[in-house]
Amino acid sequence: MRLDSITDAIGDTPLVRVDPAVHGLRHIDLYAKLEMLNPFGSVKDRAAWNMVRPGLKAAAEGRHTVVELSSGNTAKALSLLAGMHGVSFKTVTNRIRIPEMRDLLLLLGAEVEELPGQTECLDPSSTDDPLTLFHQELSGSDSPYVYTDQYYNARNTEAHLTGTGPEIVADLGGRAPDHFIACVGTAGSSTGVARVLRAHDPAVHVLGLVAHKADFIPGIRTIDEVQGVGLFDPATYDTIATVTADDAIEGMVTLARRCGMPAGPTGGAAYSGAVRHLRALDAELTERRTAVFIVCDRIEGYLSYVRRRRPDLLGRPVHRNSVATLTDAEVAAATGIDVAAAERWIAEDRPLVVDLRSPFSYAALHIAGSVNIVDELCAELIEGGLPFSKSRPVLLACPVGEQSARYAALLTRMGHPDVRSLSGGIIAWRDAGAPLVRE
Ligand SMILES: Cc1ncc(COP(=O)(O)O)c(C=O)c1O
Incomplete structure (x- = not known):
């Protein structure tokens, strides 16, 4: 291949079948669109x-x-x-x-x-x-x-209307796949590809994946964040499902270790989300189906992401005091407190109020007397042991009450006798008209 410019190498990425022995789907051929093979490394x-x-x-x-x-x-x-x-x-x-x-x-x-x-x-x-x-x-x-x-x-979406979408159809012999699965960041790639596929076959099922609210998956948004994106239109997707950082890393490991595809977290998340969704349909099928998911970028840039969440994969000890080790039952059992009860509790028992949001959000508006410990710093402090005195109750607050519930569960497991999570977070507090102060 001889090119005049590296930009001529953008696009025409391969569509590679994932070995059925890896995903276990009996009636569905699952293909990865390897966008990580673009010259600068991503979709x-x-x-x-x-x-x-x-x-x-x-x-x-x-x-x-x-x-x-x-x-x-x-x-x-x-x-x-x-x-x-x-x-x-x-x-x-x-x-x-x-x-x-x-x-x-x-x-x-x-x-x-x-x-x-x-x-x-x-x-x-x-x-x-x-x-x-x-x-x-x-x-x-x-x-x-x-x-x-x-x-x-609109030229973001257009790149996939003229490139990614038509390439998938051409590589499948002029047909759209039955299922298309993509993680959603700006929504440009999923929107553009979905439009092309639907023009070929209106019955194609489009699954959009967003990050679980309490998780961070680099490159994609949570269901709340995605609403504010100008290119995002819920009608693009037949189903919108969430994926966790664990799904992303498990998927990365499977694609890298079993399929020879060194994908980044969103490629891993797309694989895990696709297999979970398709597995539920596979048992009912009698005819063959095809599905395509997007591998957005490569694994190499995410070593610190993996080290923080799954140190065991890099031969390092797992931090026992980490939210990653919590079970769903532990998180569900964490003590939540609603806004009205929290206001009374603060007035009567003066718990230490810990705000886990970013310094900017905290400076803009916070509960009077609260301290700001950003979630990542809080995670590091907790790795070293219980960072708060057991003699004073603790109220944890985050934007919507999901992260704080996890930290409340972890601190409870570590032996803190009275730690509670503000249900609905600072947003619920604000919406209830409870007082907030500005720095
Ligand atoms: C790693 C990664 N995955 C997925 C996406 C989502 O792609 P889109 O912005 O087209 O929705 C992005 C976007 O930045 C990304 O960087």
């Missing part, structure tokens, strides 16, 4: 190139900087594309939670501006979020930047 190469291409000439002539709000693969692809066209690239993002990615972006020549926001992705419903404020500024007509705007730009 976002297609969207990045399609979005930035029209603005590159003007950017080079006007010495404008290409800018995007991304903490991952889109920023990586745009860094490389901008660099090869002599244009600078800047990414503005909330806290990057994958340290390898920050270093890689700097190595590729990107300027990285990290804001102390709440989520990694843009949340337009949150007017206090600095990332949202930045998005509004960039969207203004006199912005000095070439803004690729992945959460709203």
